[in-house]
Amino acid sequence: MIEFYEVAEYNTELDYTTGEGDLIQYVSPSFGGLTLHGAFAIQGDGDPDYDKKAYPYQLGAKYSVDMVTLAVAMDSNDGDTASSENTYGVNVSADILDNLTVGALYSMRGAKDDGLLPGTEGQKNAQVYAFYTLGANQFAASYEMSEQDKGDEEADVLTLQALHNVSDNLYVYTEGYLRNDDDGATDEDTTQLALGAVYYF
Numbered sequence: 001m002i003e004f005y006e007v008a009e010y011n012t013e014l015d016y017t018t019g020e021g022d023l024i025q026y027v028s029p030s031f032g033g034l035t036l037h038g039a040f041a042i043q044g045d046g047d048p049d050y051d052k053k054a055y056p057y058q059l060g061a062k063y064s065v066d067m068v069t070l071a072v073a074m075d076s077n078d079g080d081t082a083s084s085e086n087t088y089g090v091n092v093s094a095d096i097l098d099n100l101t102v103g104a105l106y107s108m109r110g111a112k113d114d115g116l117l118p119g120t121e122g123q124k125n126a127q128v129y130a131f132y133t134l135g136a137n138q139f140a141a142s143y144e145m146s147e148q149d150k151g152d153e154e155a156d157v158l159t160l161q162a163l164h165n166v167s168d169n170l171y172v173y174t175e176g177y178l179r180n181d182d183d184g185a186t187d188e189d190t191t192q193l194a195l196g197a198v199y200y201f
Contacts, residue, residue, distance in 0.1 A: 004131075004140065007194040010177040011157055012125055012146035018056040018075050033064045037073070067095040077109070085110040085122070099133040111149045122149030136165040152184030172197040 005011060018041060025039040037060035060073035075087040086109065093103030104127065111122030129142035140161040147154045156179070163173040177192045 005159060005161060005175060006163075006173050006196055006198070007175055007177075007192075008159075009194075010179040010190060010192055011142075011159060012144050012155055018058055018077065023058075035062045035064075037061065069093050101131045102129070104128045123147070124149070138163040138165075152182070154182045156180050169200045170197065 018039070023039045023041050026037070028036040038058070040055055040057035042055060056078040057076045058073065060071065062069060062071040064070075069092070071091045073089050076084065077087060078084050087107060088109075089105065089107035091103060091105040093101055095101050106124075106126050108124045109122055123146060125144065125146045127142055127144040130140065132139045138161075140159075140163075142157075142159045144157045144159075145154070146156070158178045159175065161173060161175045163171055165171045173194075173196055175194045177190075177194075179190045181188045181190070
């Protein structure tokens with residue numbers, strides 16, 4: 001969902017670290033609705049962000065039948081100097097109508113602290129979402145829940161978006177966020193309204 005929204009400052013993040021800039025990627029043809037994805041990167045030996053050579057990789061599979069699409073993916077996070085615990089995710093979506101899509105997403109990454117490097121807090125994310133298009137207009141809504149494996153930190157976010165395509169090169173949008181953070185000691189609500197426009201040259 002973060003990749004879909006324009007601002008996404010208050011959305012909970014899907015925790016994966018293998019970057020896009022240096023990936024070798026492969027996407028298979030569709031075999032009866034099944035598509036396989038794979039990618040890996042070579043890092044280290046001159047890369048200032050890594051102390052040793054690493055080969056982080058991503059694997060994924062997507063299966064579509066009629067109006068339903070199921071996708072699973074994982075990231076090895078081997079290039080992460082703090083923790084190489086894998087990230088796993090599963091997403092299911094359905095095109096209810098020609099212009100309405102609903103779906104749910106779940107992802108998780110384990111915590112690790114080996115005593116030598118700073119550990120990453122294990123994280124679980126669950127999201128439900130819906131997209132609706134009406135002519136040049138697009139509407140989206142999502143509800144996300146996130147919790148840390150260590151400690152009592154939890155967050156949930158409600159996001160609403162309205163987007164209008166003015167032309168082939170220009171669209172305007174507004175997004176609203178309501179986020180609640182609860183760490184067991186404090187309970188805080190945060191709201192934000194974002195307005196913007198994007199022009200493609």
